[in-house]
Amino acid sequence: MIEDTAIEKIKELRSKTGAGITDCKRALEDSKGHINIAIDNLRKKGLASADKKSSRIAAEGIIESYIHSGARIGVLVEMNCETDFVARETKFKELAKNIAMQIAASPNIQFVSTQSIPQDVIKHEISIESAKDDLINKPNEIKQKILAGRIDKRLKELSLIDQLFIKDSSISIEDLIKQHISLLGENIKIRRFERFILGDGLEKRNDDFANEVAKIIKDN
Structure with missing residues (x-):
């Protein structure tokens, strides 16, 4: 019978990695109960299996949006997977939302990857x-x-997948994608994105502040 502490560790590891119960149990046994080592081992296995799936065609997916607080920055991103079934998965939708948030928070990125520059x-x-x-x-x-x-270094600054994930700076966006490939069992791609900034490209008013104040006082 598994002890309560072991069960809690399995639950914690599963929550942090999304890996299966059996894989979590084995990873904890191999790491002698050390959560961080178990996470690293699962990540290595996950990334290895993700690499095998990364060449498969991904033509389904969703277009996700994110509007930042204040409604001055908005993002649209197209995320692709292999089947409509995975496209409806909560984990896939959460991934797409996180990617959209990452784009909103990273004003320097212009391309999905260095290969697309x-x-x-x-x-x-x-x-x-x-x-x-x-x-x-x-x-x-x-x-x-x-x-x-x-x-x-400069090209990686322009590349989305080379950015550190804003919610976990120990991994890159590329790592995050590969983790979800392993978790969901399908190839996942960021196809394209667009960032919208309120007033971008429009000529801004540049009135003299003192004259504006004087005008207001005079009118009142």
């Missing part, structure tokens, strides 16, 4: 970094190594 954008970033003063006088070999590292 157009070549003209990459060339532009390379031209900016190459022209920086601290690289001008460096030997070419060193310059290219530094440049490669900076470009890699």
Whole structure:
């Protein structure tokens, strides 16, 4: 018979990972009851199984929305999976909502992944970094190594899946997706997203504050 403390740990591990009861029990046994080690082991197994599913066609899914408090920022994101059954799953819908919230909270991201960044954008970033003063006088070999590292860092700043998850900074959005692939048993993709900022692109009023106050006083 399983002790009450062991049952509680299994419940806690299942709640944190979404893994099956048997997998949670085995992971706790292997980690000698250490929750964090068990989570890491389950995550490694989950990511391995997710990689096998990541090439399968995902043509179903949902379009999720998120409106930030104050209604000044809004997001639409299309999340794809393999079947309509998984698209209706609560866990899938929660994932889509979390991704939409992540987009709202990450003003620098412009693309789903570094692989989806157009070549003209990459060339532009390379031209900016190459022209920086601290690289001008460096030997070419060193310059290219530094440049490669900076470009890699910059492209990841623009990529959604490379961001740290706002609700758990120990994992990236890519890790979060792979965890749900393992949990739901289907390939999951972020296909596209759009961020809306109130008044973006419109010409803003820029009246002189003192004149505006004087006008109000005069009218009253």
